[in-house]
Amino acid sequence: MLQPMTIDTTVSRGSARRQFLKYAGGALLATAWLGLVAAPALAGEPIKVVYHLADGVDQASFALGNLRNQLRGEPDTKIVVVALGAGLNFLLQGAKDRNGEPFAPAISALAAQGVEFRACNNTMKARNITPSMLVPEAKVVPAGVVEIARLQAREGYVYFRP
Numbered sequence: 001m002l003q004p005m006t007i008d009t010t011v012s013r014g015s016a017r018r019q020f021l022k023y024a025g026g027a028l029l030a031t032a033w034l035g036l037v038a039a040p041a042l043a044g045e046p047i048k049v050v051y052h053l054a055d056g057v058d059q060a061s062f063a064l065g066n067l068r069n070q071l072r073g074e075p076d077t078k079i080v081v082v083a084l085g086a087g088l089n090f091l092l093q094g095a096k097d098r099n100g101e102p103f104a105p106a107i108s109a110l111a112a113q114g115v116e117f118r119a120c121n122n123t124m125k126a127r128n129i130t131p132s133m134l135v136p137e138a139k140v141v142p143a144g145v146v147e148i149a150r151l152q153a154r155e156g157y158v159y160f161r162p
Helices: 013-037 057-073 085-091 104-112 121-126 144-155
Strands: 048-053 078-083 116-120 138-141 158-160
Touching: 048 057, 048 085, 048 144, 057 078, 057 085, 057 104, 078 085, 078 144, 085 116, 085 121, 104 116, 116 121, 116 144, 121 138, 138 144, 144 158
Parallel strands: 048 078, 048 158, 078 116, 116 138
Antiparallel strands: none
């Protein structure tokens, strides 16, 4: 956070000028950093979105609809779905939605469009889930929250939690 600029009037003009430049330089650096972090995707570059699923099959059903809509509206969107906690349930083989429809066909269709599905290993360990229990499209990552943060901070993904 930027500190308010205060200039000690009892010091020399040169010292006051250095103090001013110190704070002005900090403000300029902060502005440049925000420009890099918050910069929108450049024209021609695909939008990148990380979907955070942690609330079970109802959230997953809603998210799958969002994913289809997003790809219909912006087909080049790069999407990663990170599932942890109860959100991992839809990635289990044989998982079904509230209406008894299996998730696997929707996951396969979205994966064919480039959507990546990542499962939290911490959740899997806590729930005794092995990788073989997941749909084939799911990739295991060490920690879901770390993966979400990494995608945002290092790869420029925007965050979405349906």
